[in-house]
Amino acid sequence: MNKFKSVLASAAALALLLGTAACGSGSTGSSGGTVTLKIQTFNNPGYGAPTSERPGADLWSKYEAANPGVKVEETAAASSDDARAAFNTAISTGSNAYDVYVVEVDWMPSLMAMPDKFVDLSSYISSDNDWVSWKTENATVNGKLIGAGTDIGPEAVCYRGDLLEKAGYDADPEAVAKWLGGDSATWDSFFAAGREYTAKTGLPWYDSMASNWQSMINQVEESFVSKDGEVIATTNTKIKEMYDQLTSTKDLSAHLSQWSDDWNAAFKADDGFATIQCPPWLINNMKGNTGEDFSGWRIADVFPGGGGNWGGSYLVVPESSPNKEAAAKLAAWLTASAQQVAVFTTANNYPSSVSAQSSSEVSGKTDSYLGGAKVGEIFANRAQAYDIVPYKGSQYFDIETKLTDALNRVDVTQEQTAEQSWNQWLEDVKALS
């Protein structure tokens, strides 16, 4: 009989092993009346408890206090790419890894193509979620709202006051704004100022072609894909014009690859670049790269070619979440005006909510790092100047990545002429199909 038992035992052990293997990915849901909401973020959305590296408005504890029985767990991905890979895997497999995701504006085109996978948030939001119209528009498919707008990235021009002064220019923000073209600043006037500066000092004017391109392309309504879904990247004369205009300013570039260690280090170098296109969230990165006590950077209330927008995110709730109702409520609350104000005043993510933008706490914010500049007022002006809603078809991301590569071949590695690089890009776009 003992032998029989041992066989039985080994069979049971086997079954147990299989069982644990099968439900290894089981998720925590509601247990004992408390709901745990898991949210995936990247960079710093400014929601968590503040630390010295990550300023935050401590919204989780606020929400947990106001909603007993709800616990929020934030997981911050190392980079937006990691976040995107994890998000894609979770959505494609339908696993409920997280209840809420922070989604970058660049990912939205692919999300808009599969609205069924996300919860319609329109019944959860209230008048407090008064985002600027283009922000809402970019997350709405057939009347269904799949994303709650968090921040936006209106761009101003940041510049190195210390370097301009050393070169003999008036480094006062208003004087610089005027020098760059004032209210009617164009890319031509911006590059003209750069030519003057570079000729005088021999120092680079901007960091990389890629970052300028990012701003330029966001001012074009139909760039790579037409509104009826056709790929027009290689036939759009506007693209080629901008490409030629930008690559002709090669001498003004610091030839750095964005986000590289060299790029980070150049923010406070004596021979670093003099200007950078500057959305509010970038100020966090600048502080990280130079240290809070560096006092060279200033900000001018001006932007070439009208307004610009770089970045900004949404919160989305996947249909597969077991707590989607609670998650949608959290997303609506986080993106409401009062929370957006709290985030901007502690971290630097500029609100997409109109009432938050006009609140005195936001518009009155100054930043001592930028010489006490009235950043609240400047970004409000910059947000107003931005009135184009660029259409980004689903192939936008792939084509844009290839174009950034093309610019980097001319600018960073300098292995090709502008014309060679353009031709290779044409081939790349063809190979994408």
Add this chain to the structure above:
Amino acid sequence: MTVVQSRAATDNWRTRLGRFEWKASPYLYVAPFFLLFAVVGLFPLLYTMYIATRQYNTLTGDSGVAICGATCGAGGADASIWANFQWVLHQHSFWIALRNSFSIFLLSTVPQMILALFLAWVLNANLKARTFWRMGVLLPYVVAPSAAGIIFSQIFSDKMGVINVALSAIGLQPIMWHASAFWSHVAIATIVNFRWTGYNSLILLAAMQAIPDDVMEAAVVDGAGKWRTFWSVTLPMLRPTLIFVIITSTIGGLQIFDEPQMFHNGTSGYGGPNGQYLTLSLYLWDMGFNKVTIGQPNLGRAAAVAWLLFLIIVAIAVLNFFLTQWLAAGSHAKTDRARLAEYRDRQRREYESAKRAGLDARQRAARERSRMDAAAAPQAGAQAGARAEGRAS
């Protein structure tokens, strides 16, 4: 009666169970591993093959048998299970990635093996503070690949990196680590070698210590020098370990991912703006998990790349196996063959002489017998003697 019957039945049942246990338990003991392997190894492998034949998008899933698209020209719209493979083989980036993977693999594996062998040989000598040196060699392996990648990507930065700053300080041209394909491969290979040389030398060291002393002593008595002992005794006896180490580093080398990704030092556009250090696994990952554009069968194509990579690794591993056998044969293969022929020749001669010796002995015995028989029956004996005589001549 019934009691006896039922006991017989249970006995029967028991013996059958016992026999079953006796036969099945070895399989049950190894089953957990194979079940786990089937779930996390075999199934993904086969499923990847299935996906490779489909128009599979990471986000939206399967939408039919694969088609190649405009890249393949006229036949691009035809559905075929090979279409994803066709598409991949039409991509310039794929061939660039293949070139880079091989180049980085060679630049890392070859110096790494030579260095690891040398280090193991040195560590095998009678050193003072032996454990200290051995641990020291293994230390880089403890560093996480990403951490090593981050540190080295700063060292290899084009402008602010230590190496280029030092080069400029002594008046030399800085090296464009990210712009030149060759130098980027050297940089990445350095990161790989940093981590893996110590690990491999410890494995080789363990194998070296397992070589029996009497063999080495015999070599020394025969008058072999240090180099000769190493080449003719140590190396051949390391053969199984060498095969293991080389095959694992082949797999690792061709799948290289963390290092070029960290070396890239930025977001998007992985592998450099001109694919300078785009490796196959980086290409695969970027296509499968970053370029998830809806409407593109990106995961199907990435799966095709994965299978191509798998086949390439198998081919290289087989090639390595033969190369290693040749290398560790102890001496040149040609001499070996000649010597083998000589051995065979000598063996044949010995066999022949032995055979003849046996034959002679039998004939002698037969003659003896026939002489005795002849005494008993002269006629028959004479006949037999004549027959034996005839055979001998």
